[in-house]
Amino acid sequence: MKRLLAAAAVLATLANTAFAGEMTIFADSNFRGNRVTLERDARNLSDFGFNDRISSVVIRYGTWQLCQDANFRGRCAELGPGEYRQLPFNDSVSSIREISRGGPGRGPGWDRDDRDDRGHGRGGWDRGERDDRRGGPDVILFQDRDFRGPDMALERDARNLTDYGFNDRVSSIVIREGRWEFCEDADFRGRCEVFGPGRYPMVDMNDRISSARRVR
CATH class of the missing domain: 2.60.20.10 (Crystallins)
Known part of the structure; x- marks a missing residue:
């Protein structure tokens, strides 16, 4: 019984990891310049040397919230899997967090954002x-x-x-x-x-x- 529980725990961990969010942020538009790949929330992008420096992003997994102020405050936008060559609030993002998890997108730049459970x-x-x-x-x-x-x-x-x-x-x-x-x-x-x-x-x-x- 203990072995079964241990195996189930391992499988749950692997499943959770497989669908963990992943976002790469770029300092310049069109995916150029310095980059950082995030797999966890960033309450303050100053810790990554990226505060108010993001111009484009690529989201491979999950739906992410980008906010203008630290600790996910201020004006925020939600982005699903896809390629974003230029952000509408260029160089003004200070915090990022994943708000829902999901599989990879269906194609570069034009993936449907499957967020029916969130109402949109x-x-x-x-x-x-x-x-x-x-x-x-x-x-x-x-x-x-x-x-x-x-x-x-x-x-x-x-x-x-x-x-x-x-x-x-x-x-x-x-x-x-x-x-x-x-x-x-x-x-x-x-x-x-x-x-x-x-x-x-x-x-x-x-x-x-x-x-x-x-x-x-």
């Missing part, structure tokens, strides 16, 4: 995933965070999202190809931010985007 993930992303397999649009805009709610495909510059019924309604974005500039005002004016290929579960300019154009 598949709602809008399934549409984006199907488009990707068929060679779909360069950009998909979603009304709600985590790729949920009504969505809009974008394959060319949009000088005014009012024309599409999507002005000041964008909360999350999927970019399949190119670097895109999103601006708070029509005709690419006001405050603007540039995002590269990746999945952005909640953009910093939430519900404030009025125009978008490809810049590269």
Whole structure:
């Protein structure tokens, strides 16, 4: 009986290890510069010499929360398995923790985030995933965070999202190809931010985007 219990404990440990989260953080965009691979929570990235230095990440396992302040405080974003060439809050991450565990992603950069048990993930992303397999649009805009709610495909510059019924309604974005500039005002004016290929579960300019154009 003791041997059986010991064997079960070993198997449980191996299973737990097999699905432990794994994230690699990079100092520069497009997975360049100094890097660190995390397999456990980091309450303060100063301990790793990476405070306010992260520009891109690769997540192989698990869903991770990235926060602007130490001890998982301040503004945070949740990212699932995939490649994120440029973060929406570049060089402003101070703590990281794993919030759910799971297997590896299904492909580079465009993995579906299987977080149904947390109440979000598949709602809008399934549409984006199907488009990707068929060679779909360069950009998909979603009304709600985590790729949920009504969505809009974008394959060319949009000088005014009012024309599409999507002005000041964008909360999350999927970019399949190119670097895109999103601006708070029509005709690419006001405050603007540039995002590269990746999945952005909640953009910093939430519900404030009025125009978008490809810049590269």
